[in-house]
Structures are given as structure tokens and as C-alpha cells.
Amino acid sequence: MSHILIIDDDTELTDLLKEVLDFEGFEVSTACDGEMGLAMMNDTVDLILLDVMMPKLNGFDTLKKLRESWASPVLMLTAKGEEIDRVIGLELGADDYLPKPFSDRELIARIRAILRRSQLQKEVMKEKPADKGDCLTYQDLRLYPGKLEAYCNDTLLELTSTEFALLHHFLLNVGQVITKEVLSLDVLGKRLAAFDRAVDMHVSNLRKKLPEWPDGKPRIKTLRGRGYLFVEGE
Known part of the structure; x- marks a missing residue:
């Protein structure tokens, strides 16, 4: 079971995402700001859903600190139409981005693609x-x-x-x-x-x-x- 950490201050959205991901069979942890998210990081986290606009520590600063110690895949959640957010996120080491609002289907597809790529990397070399x-x-x-x-x-x-x-x-x-x-x-x-x-x-x-x-x-x-x-x- 893959472990996903959601870092987003929108508690209503976070609760909804957790419900959807739980239903899809993922283990889900949530943090309402960047500082809490960083404190919750550990080796069991397979993927991070990271919002850009957050109090205390925004998504970009959180991503910078994450990349100092962790290589875990990060899917940035950005405001619709804010291309600069996407570019900055990718420059800082995000693996992909998803503009809000997004559909559950699109989110699950992106998550599975990232996790599949990470898991298959270990097997490719044998072939x-x-x-x-x-x-x-x-x-x-x-x-x-x-x-x-x-x-x-x-x-x-x-x-x-x-x-x-x-x-x-x-x-x-x-x-x-x-x-x-x-x-x-x-x-x-x-x-x-x-x-x-x-x-x-x-x-x-x-x-x-x-x-x-x-x-x-x-x-x-x-x-x-x-x-x-x-x-x-x-």
C-alpha cells in the first residue's frame, strides 16, 4: 500500500482528497501547513501532494526544504492558469503539477503514473x-x-x-x-x-x-x- 502525504491548508479539500485516496487503497496522512508536513516526513512516504498557497511556509519554500533531505516524488497543486507557479515548482524539484480545480479521476491517474514510474525503475535494469x-x-x-x-x-x-x-x-x-x-x-x-x-x-x-x-x-x-x-x- 503506497503512502501519500497531503500538505494543504484547505481542510475541506484535504478531507475530500483523503476520502477519495482511502477508497482507492492508499494510506494517507495530512498536514495543514508546510512546517507540519516537513515534520511528518519519513521513509514510508511514497508521494507528496503539495499545495502552493499556504500559511507559515508556502509550497515553494516547503519544496526547497524537502529537497534538502528527501527525493520522494512531489505533485504540486497549483492555481488554475498560474503557469509561473508550475515553472517555479518544476525548477525547485517537483515531479509534476496539477492545476486546481481538478477531477478525482485526473488526480488518481497522475498519482498512479508517478508511483508506477518510481516502482518500475527498480525492475527496469534487470531486463x-x-x-x-x-x-x-x-x-x-x-x-x-x-x-x-x-x-x-x-x-x-x-x-x-x-x-x-x-x-x-x-x-x-x-x-x-x-x-x-x-x-x-x-x-x-x-x-x-x-x-x-x-x-x-x-x-x-x-x-x-x-x-x-x-x-x-x-x-x-x-x-x-x-x-x-x-x-x-x-
């Missing part, structure tokens, strides 16, 4: 011929899907679960162009919608955390109109 046990290596990079840990030159990379999934996908397709549509489906678990910048923001965040190749070339190249390419190292 790939390039695997070496529970470790995928390429040049100076080492990925351990079972632990969701990635190293570059033996230095641990502080990646979110989505950034880890992206890097894993890229390393299984080094030197190949990957479209945004494919990344959205395979990594985010959803079809790419018009004006959806989630893939772009996650790739941008990952690119910032990866050092350049020794020759100064970036590891991830953007091909306008085509997608992304993980550049082969020499």
Missing part, C-alpha cells in the same frame, strides 16, 4: 543487456536503480526521482535522439500536452547537475524541434 548487476555504468557515471543513487566521478549527484529516471533513460539511449513525447510518456507517465514544459524543466534541472565532458561539451544537447540527445563521451 537490460547493458546491466551489471544492479548498476548501470557509462564513462564516469554510475547509476544504482535499486537505491535511486547516481554518481559522477564517484561523487553522489543530488537528483530527484524524476531526474534520476531521466538520466537512466538517457544512459540507455546514449547518442540517440529522444523526443519530448517519448520522455513524457516513458519518464513522466503522461502524454505530452500543448504548452507543457515539464519535460523541458526536468531536463534543464538535470543538465545543471551534470558536469560537462572533459572537452567542455555539455552531456545533454537540445535539438530544436526534435528532442534531446545524450552526447557520447570520448
